[in-house]
Amino acid sequence: MVEWVHTRIHPKKVQKVLLQSDVQSKSDKSPVTVADYGSQALVSYILEKELPSESFSLVAEEDSGDLRNDGSQEVLQRIRELMNDTLASDGENKVLSAEDVLTAIDSGKSEGGPLGRHWVLDPIDGTKGFVRGHQYAIALALLDEGKVVLGVLGCPNLPLASIANTDQSSSQNQVGCLFYATIGSGTYMQSLDGSSHKKSPVAIQVHVSAIENPAEASFFESFEAAHTTFSLSGSIATKLGVKAPPVRIDSQAKYGALSRGDGAIYLRFPHKGYREKIWDHAAGCIVVTEAGAVVSDAAGKPLDFSKGKFLDLDTGIIVTNQKLMPLLLKAVQDSLREASSPPTGPSL
Ligand SMILES: Nc1ncnc2c1ncn2[C@@H]1O[C@H](COP(=O)(O)O)[C@@H](OP(=O)(O)O)[C@H]1O
Ligand SMILES: [Mg+2]
Ligand SMILES: [Mg+2]
Numbered sequence: 001m002v003e004w005v006h007t008r009i010h011p012k013k014v015q016k017v018l019l020q021s022d023v024q025s026k027s028d029k030s031p032v033t034v035a036d037y038g039s040q041a042l043v044s045y046i047l048e049k050e051l052p053s054e055s056f057s058l059v060a061e062e063d064s065g066d067l068r069n070d071g072s073q074e075v076l077q078r079i080r081e082l083m084n085d086t087l088a089s090d091g092e093n094k095v096l097s098a099e100d101v102l103t104a105i106d107s108g109k110s111e112g113g114p115l116g117r118h119w120v121l122d123p124i125d126g127t128k129g130f131v132r133g134h135q136y137a138i139a140l141a142l143l144d145e146g147k148v149v150l151g152v153l154g155c156p157n158l159p160l161a162s163i164a165n166t167d168q169s170s171s172q173n174q175v176g177c178l179f180y181a182t183i184g185s186g187t188y189m190q191s192l193d194g195s196s197h198k199k200s201p202v203a204i205q206v207h208v209s210a211i212e213n214p215a216e217a218s219f220f221e222s223f224e225a226a227h228t229t230f231s232l233s234g235s236i237a238t239k240l241g242v243k244a245p246p247v248r249i250d251s252q253a254k255y256g257a258l259s260r261g262d263g264a265i266y267l268r269f270p271h272k273g274y275r276e277k278i279w280d281h282a283a284g285c286i287v288v289t290e291a292g293a294v295v296s297d298a299a300g301k302p303l304d305f306s307k308g309k310f311l312d313l314d315t316g317i318i319v320t321n322q323k324l325m326p327l328l329l330k331a332v333q334d335s336l337r338e339a340s341s342p343p344t345g346p347s348l
């Protein structure tokens, strides 16, 4: 199952088109590109084709609404060309019409929930990073009775070597990682293009950092200030005695990098009112958990993927190894308390 997902998703082909494409704006002002739509259409089309016997349910980020407007003909045409080129290079004879593309995108309209099986797709996670030429990920997971049982994370711009090393060794030039995990079977990483790498000729099992002293830990957070509260993560890091500056990268590549021990902690504290979506965390969550991490909200509760499209959680998402989690949780809760009731100065 995982194997055919690997061979079909070729994000680098999509990336080339992205560089020439217009970036559209969704109704919530967030960006979406032909690559987001193309990736969703492709993954949805292939999954449905490969799983004919199963009742197919896909919860995916994008929908075809804006593409059906009169002004979107050109963009739709580009997505169609991109998809047909990719299918042709994969030996597929069928040429898809514009309507086929829209239908494939809209296959991702399922609401998910606690019953049965649902695929969960973020066709391009970290679109802002993608547009900037930074990190992004293609994230696919499978829910079974509300639990994530499989996750695949393609990170086309992530170096195969650890990003913890600041010296730009030659292996930093080799980019493109594929992480995958199935429940109870660990997490594996291989090069995205299938080429051999001296460290990972085929696939290697990866593990999170075993650091026990928080002063030696480094932490990941979003690149985008709008996606997390830097002042809060700064306060948590100070309480833990973390010396290294934060590593700010886009997308679920953070979960992938964490799963192989490039850093020890991931902190995500969205601003008030933001509701996290399952496709932003499902694949990353199983990839990092199967590598030995604990993922929880600020109350210490595991993420619940059974509630539909949204994660219903108490403030924030935190990830680290089992040893560090109790210390991290205390630092998080102390910092949140202080942020909600800042200490008052002495009265005059
Ligand atoms: N205000 C906000 N707070 C937290 N996350 C947000 C946000 N606005 C958008 N996001 C989500 O953050 C994701 C990117 O996360 P990161 O900051 O780790 O790169 C986006 O995924 P997409 O790029 O798939 O839309 C989007 O779903
Ligand atoms: Mg988006
Ligand atoms: Mg996303």
Ligand SMILES: [Mg+2]
Binding pocket: 036, 061, 122, 123, 124, 125, 126, 127
């Ligand atoms: Mg996305």
